[in-house]
Structures are given as C-alpha cells and as structure tokens.
Amino acid sequence: MSVNTPSKLEKMLKAGHQAVTSECGPPRGSAAEEIKEKAELIKDHVDAINITDNQTSVTRLCSLASCIHLKLAGLEPILQMVTRDRNRIAMQSDILGAASFDINNILCLSGDHQSFGDCSEGQNVHDLDSMQLIQTVRHMRDEGKFLGGDDIKRPPDMFVGAAANPFADPYEIRVPRLAKKVAAGVEFIQTQCIFNLDKFEQWLGEARDRGLLEQVYILAGLTPLKSAGMAKYMKNRVPGMDVPDEVVERIAGVPKEKQAEEGVKMCIESVQRLKDVEGVHGFHVMAIEWEEKVPEIVEGAGLYPRPKLD
Amino acid sequence: MIVANGKPLEEIIEVVKDHRKILVAGCNECVTVCEVGGSKEVGILASALRLHFLNQGIDAQVGETTLQRQCDREYVVGAREEVEPHDIVVSIACGVGCQFMAEEYDTMPVVPGVNTSFMGGALERGIWSERCQGCGACVLATTAGICPVSRCAKRVLNGPCGGSTKGKCEISKDLDCAWQLIVDRLKSLGRLEDYETLAPIKDWTTDRAGGPRTRVKEEVAS
Numbered sequence: 058m059s060v061n062t063p064s065k066l067e068k069m070l071k072a073g074h075q076a077v078t079s080e081c082g083p084p085r086g087s088a089a090e091e092i093k094e095k096a097e098l099i100k101d102h103v104d105a106i107n108i109t110d111n112q113t114s115v116t117r118l119c120s121l122a123s124c125i126h127l128k129l130a131g132l133e134p135i136l137q138m139v140t141r142d143r144n145r146i147a148m149q150s151d152i153l154g155a156a157s158f159d160i161n162n163i164l165c166l167s168g169d170h171q172s173f174g175d176c177s178e179g180q181n182v183h184d185l186d187s188m189q190l191i192q193t194v195r196h197m198r199d200e201g202k203f204l205g206g207d208d209i210k211r212p213p214d215m216f217v218g219a220a221a222n223p224f225a226d227p228y229e230i231r232v233p234r235l236a237k238k239v240a241a242g243v244e245f246i247q248t249q250c251i252f253n254l255d256k257f258e259q260w261l262g263e264a265r266d267r268g269l270l271e272q273v274y275i276l277a278g279l280t281p282l283k284s285a286g287m288a289k290y291m292k293n294r295v296p297g298m299d300v301p302d303e304v305v306e307r308i309a310g311v312p313k314e315k316q317a318e319e320g321v322k323m324c325i326e327s328v329q330r331l332k333d334v335e336g337v338h339g340f341h342v343m344a345i346e347w348e349e350k351v352p353e354i355v356e357g358a359g360l361y362p363r364p365k366l367d
Numbered sequence: 368m369i370v371a372n373g374k375p376l377e378e379i380i381e382v383v384k385d386h387r388k389i390l391v392a393g394c395n396e397c398v399t400v401c402e403v404g405g406s407k408e409v410g411i412l413a414s415a416l417r418l419h420f421l422n423q424g425i426d427a428q429v430g431e432t433t434l435q436r437q438c439d440r441e442y443v444v445g446a447r448e449e450v451e452p453h454d455i456v457v458s459i460a461c462g463v464g465c466q467f468m469a470e471e472y473d474t475m476p477v478v479p480g481v482n483t484s485f486m487g488g489a490l491e492r493g494i495w496s497e498r499c500q501g502c503g504a505c506v507l508a509t510t511a512g513i514c515p516v517s518r519c520a521k522r523v524l525n526g527p528c529g530g531s532t533k534g535k536c537e538i539s540k541d542l543d544c545a546w547q548l549i550v551d552r553l554k555s556l557g558r559l560e561d562y563e564t565l566a567p568i569k570d571w572t573t574d575r576a577g578g579p580r581t582r583v584k585e586e587v588a589s
Binding site for chain 1: 520521522523524525526527528529530531532533534537538544546547550551554559562563565566567568569571
C-alpha cells in the first residue's frame with residue numbers, strides 16, 4: 058500500500074489510526090446550506106465525508122458541486138461517482154473538475170438501477186463499470202494520461218476507493234470480487250452496512266488467507282437502525298442486505314420510543330467488536346438522514362477525539 | 368430471432384382512421400415465429416380493423432398480405448401489385464421490415480403495427496427472452512456463454528453489482544442476475560478462476576455508439 062496522495066484519509070490510514078468516515082446526501086434543490094449544515098454536524102468526528110451521487114437514482118444536487126462546497130469550507134470530501142449516468146468523457150472531465158479543487162478522494166460505484174428513482178423512464182449509461190472506473194482514475198493519476206492516451210496537465214491526485222458488499226450473492230465470489238477490485242487498483246474499501254458480523258468476519262478471514270488485507274484498507278460500513286420497522290425494511294426490501302433475525306428481534310424487543318437508542322447502542326457495540334479485528338482499518342458510519350447521531354456513535358465507540366495529523 | 372410485441376389496437380386505429388384502403392402486411396420470418404406478425408396475425412388485425420370501420424359506419428377496405436421477408440428488397444419489390452392499390456400499409460414485421468417497405472414505396476405511408484423489442488429466443492411457447500444487443504464485439508467466450516451486455520440491467524462487464532440477491536437482479540425478483548448465471552456456469556465448466564480476469568474497458572465503436580452500422584462482404588457485394 059504505497060499510495061501517497063494529499064488525501065487526509067490516506068494519511069490517517071497510513072499513520073495506523075482507525076479512520077472514521079461518514080456520508081451526506083445532497084439536497085433535492087440548490088440550497089448548498091443544507092449539505093454544509095449536515096457536514097458541520099459531523100466534521101469534528103470524522104476524517105472524511107462521502108457525498109453520495111444521486112443515491113437510489115433520485116435526482117439531487119450533484120456530488121461534485123457538493124464536494125466543492127465542503128472543500129471550500131475546509132472539510133475533506135470523498136467524491137462518490139456512479140457509472141450509471143455518465144460516459145467516459147463526462148467521468149474523466151468530472152474527475153479533473155474535482156482535482157481542480159484539490160478533492161483528493163473518490164469512491165467508484167456502479168450505482169443503483171434508475172428504475173428505483175424519480176427518472177425510471179431514463180436511460181442508463183454504464184459505458185464503464187465500477188472496476189473500470191477504478192482503473193480509469195488510477196490511469197489518470199499514475200500515468201498522467203487520459204484513457205485516449207493524451208497527457209493530462211496536472212493529473213488528478215486522488216486516493217481511490219470502492220464499495221464491497223460481503224453479503225451480496227453469489228457468496229463464493231465475494232472474496233474473488235474484492236481481489237478483482239484490488240487488481241483493478243483500488244486502495245480503500247467502504248463496505249455495505251454490516252449487520253451480520255459473523256459473516257463479515259468470515260469474509261475478512263478469507264480475504265486475509267488470500268493476502269488481500271495487506272493490499273487494501275478496509276473501512277467497515279455501519280448503519281444505526283432507527284426502529285424495528287427500518288430493520289425489517291432493510292432485511293426484506295433492500296437488495297444485497299443481510300440483517301439477521303436476532304438483530305430484528307433485539308430492536309423489536311424494546312419499546313418503540315427506545316428503539317432509536319437501542320439502534321445506536323447496537324451500532325456502537327459493532328464498532329467495539331470490529332475495532333480489533335485484523336484487516337479493519339476504520340469505520341464508515343452511514344446514518345441515513347440521521348447525521349446528528351454520528352458524533353454520539355463515534356464518541357460512544359471510543360473513536361473520539363480524532364487523531365491530529367502533522 | 369427478432370422479437371416484437373403487438374401495438375395496442377387503439378394506437379393502430381388512431382393512425383389509420385382517416386384512410387380507406389389499408390393493407391396489413393406481415394412477414395414469414397421472425398415475427399411469424401414469435402407469433403406477432405405472421406399470416407395468422409395479419410388476419411386477426413385486418414378483421415379487427417374491418418370491425419372498427421363497420422362499427423363506425425365507414426366504408427373502408429382492409430387488404431391482407433404476408434411477405435416472405437420484409438427485410439429483403441427482392442420480396443418487398445415483388446409485393447408492388449398488392450401494395451399500390453392501397454393508401455396506407457400497416458407493417459407488422461419488425462422495424463427493419465417496416466423501414467424496407469417505406470424505403471421502397473416512397474409515396475405510400477407505411478406505419479408499424481408492432482413494437483420491435485429485442486433479439487432473443489423462446490424459452491417455451493409464448494415466452495421469449497432477450498439474449499443479444501448486437502454490440503458487435505462478442506464477449507461470450509470469457510463470460511461462460513452468458514451475455515452481460517444484454518442480460519445484466521447495468522451491462523456490467525465485471526459483475527455482479529451489489530444488488531444481486533438470491534440469484535435475482537435488483538430490479539426484479541423475476542429476473543435472473545446474469546452474473547449469478549455466469550458464476551454458476553463457470554463453476555460447472557470447472558473454470559471459476561476465470562472470474563478473476565478483469566474485463567477491459569470495452570470499445571463500443573462496434574455498438575450503436577459508433578453510429579449506424581453497415582456490413583460489407585466483399586466477395587459477394589457488387
């Protein structure tokens with residue numbers, strides 16, 4: 058793992074600290090204050106903030122502009138980029154746009170299918186897939202060249218990430234798929250929300266056996282559950298999500314008004330269990346439209362104050 | 368074969384309602400096999416149109432013909448005597464046949480009676496499934512004979528995406544995840560290790576991205 062970008066996230070990981078990231082969804086309008094206010098709530102408790110790219114295919118203020126707002130406010134954004142909406146010209150162009158503001162982190166994703174969103178009658182692009190986007194950013198950064206072969210003046214200097222879902226099917230290729238992303242050049246991974254900790258640890262163990270843990274920083278993805286209803290929804294309705302029955306039973310077992318508190322408690326317990334697991338280099342806390350809970354989780358898990366970098 | 372779906376009758380009526388000499392033209396090839404545009408369906412559509420005009424008290428003639436192949440100029444030209452006495456043709460061949468008819472008869476309106484959908488095959492009687500999008504650079508040799516371009520909703524060449532659940536696609540529980548099928552078949556072939564070969568960034572110039580395509584076979588082209 059010999060990357061050396063100006064990314065604060067990379068520096069934190071390289072220094073051997075457990076990193077903490079979180080994410081904010083941009084607003085459905087042009088009021089930049091909304092994204093800045095969300096980021097302000099969590100900025101002292103995280104090292105970098107993902108900005109989602111039209112998540113669930115619902116049209117929003119763009120990830121790039123939102124990242125610029127955060128960067129100008131002195132924060133460390135992670136530009137999420139999905140391959141659904143843009144071809145290779147637009148993606149390379151947006152990468153340069155981000156680099157022009159010294160945005161130093163990118164997360165390469167394929168994106169949810171557009172049928173889930175507000176433009177279900179639209180086309181998708183998928184000129185590249187997420188692995189090929191990883192390769193593209195690495196090529197632009199390391200070779201200083203566009204995909205077309207021409208030189209880039211002042212290439213992007215980005216720490217390159219991707220998602221991994223240890224729970225999606227088919228299980229037998231979950232670790233080979235991670236290996237493939239590593240081969241494509243990914244440098245950090247943020248995982249899908251982990252509710253099945255045993256299965257996550259099994260996945261990590263298999264990744265260790267293949268020597269992958271030395272090649273990529275893995276941030277464990279965690280989401281606090283707000284209610285038993287949310288637990289059931291995620292279990293039954295969200296593709297690729299593994300919420301074990303005991304998790305649903307535990308949150309359903311407390312009175313409704315105490316469920317949010319229980320959800321936060323469960324999230325903190327997950328961090329505490331995973332903190333010392335080999336290969337876990339940090340946490341990606343996805344408090345969906347519940348950003349104000351991130352500080353409580355980070356503090357409760359003993360990850361606050363955040364280490365200072367020199 | 369090329370698979371099509373019949374257009375709603377109301378949509379066809381809306382287009383032909385001011386005409387009085389209508390020819391319904393079928394095709395003996397793909398659309399006959401997928402039971403939407405052969406001589407049988409020509410008869411059904413022509414009868415429905417006649418009934419419509421009868422109910423409206425309109426005196427209109429609805430003719431019927433089925434060409435051997437509407438995508439073949441030889442047969443399209445050969446239909447001249449049947450076509451010319453009419454004032455509109457409803458083609459229930461695929462979009463190719465409909466356009467070949469229009470190109471040949473430049474003063475005759477030619478309108479489609481079907482929606483051309485995809486290249487595929489019959490899983491069983493009455494059920495057709497997509498298998499090819501004609502990208503012009505076939506990758507089946509590296510994907511265990513299952514096409515991610517036509518069968519994955521995101522056409523990911525290095526799949527599956529995170530939405531694959533219990534063998535199904537994130538967009539529908541009724542749709543197989545192409546990458547689950549690929550992984551299963553790689554296993555059956557004893558080639559699961561091939562999964563880890565990265566599919567390179569695709570050159571889409573042979574796809575529609577490169578503009579409308581023409582194929583020339585030099586030995587036979589005059």
